[in-house]
């Protein structure tokens with residue numbers, strides 16, 4: 636295991652897993668590698684390498700900077716799954732994936748691809764806001780975890796649950812990282828300024844804050860974009876973690892309503908994330924819908940905490956709070 640220094644755009648100065656003389660190859664994390672596509676859109680481009688073990692300067696003009704952010708995000712996501720859930724890598728086999736940065740020209744997206752077992756990042760508007768923040772990296776890497784576990788089909792209600800799984804672990808990883816420049820929150824993409832006005836891409840306390848996502852389940856939610864039908868499950872995760880009403884965490888104030896008007900008492904983020912992880916890996920299937928997510932999470936909470944436990948009651952009341960009934 637060997638460490639270098641990353642001067643990132645979104646997370647300040649960080650430690651990166653590197654290999655001697657010198658490449659972005661994380662030998663302590665399954666040899667996860669980070670490549671520079673240099674505005675190409677296929678292949679791997681070139682592995683980041685250089686004469687010193689210092690990567691980037693915090694600006695997007697330095698092409699190493701996005702590499703440092705992406706490599707760091709993959710590393711903390713690896714550590715989260717390993718140290719919190721005992722999962723060694725995306726497939727659980729100890730083998731790293733790889734990241735590709737500088738995809739295309741001013742490309743405003745990031746994505747996971749099963750066939751290459753890799754994640755890819757555009758540089759954002761004006762090539763100035765690479766989509767390489769911790770939460771986006773964790774979101775994309777989690778698509779790989781979902782592909783190798785529940786395999787939730789990426790359309791209909793299962794698609795919304797697939798997207799929510801990536802947002803839930805994006806938030807969990809960001810809190811786990813506890814980075815001074817990017818403290819944990821229940822937003823997705825608050826660092827990458829994808830809307831150009833400084834607001835996040837998604838909100839978990841009240842998903843409709845983005846203007847498109849749904850706060851609660853309704854018949855027909857399976858017909859909308861999976862990044863909006865994720866809303867009820869994201870909202871469930873917030874309610875189960877923190878409870879309904881107002882709460883300030885790391886300087887951010889949230890205000891989470893319930894669809895039934897009844898209060899939810901939170902059980903904490905760690906228990907909520909454990910319940911979702913165990914449901915994803917032991918209960919959900921490719922066609923699980925919102926009703927199935929409720930059944931699966933109640934079953935997991937019952938196994939973990941017992942029949943009639945406060946945790947089971949909270950799981951049920953949080954689902955009721957997003958209009959997923961029994």
Ligand code: ASN
Pocket residue numbers: 744745746747774775778798
């Ligand atoms: N960034 C998007 C996502 O991971 C790409 C997509 O639409 N699949 O959800």
Ligand code: ZN
Pocket residue numbers: 774778798801
């Ligand atoms: Zn996604």
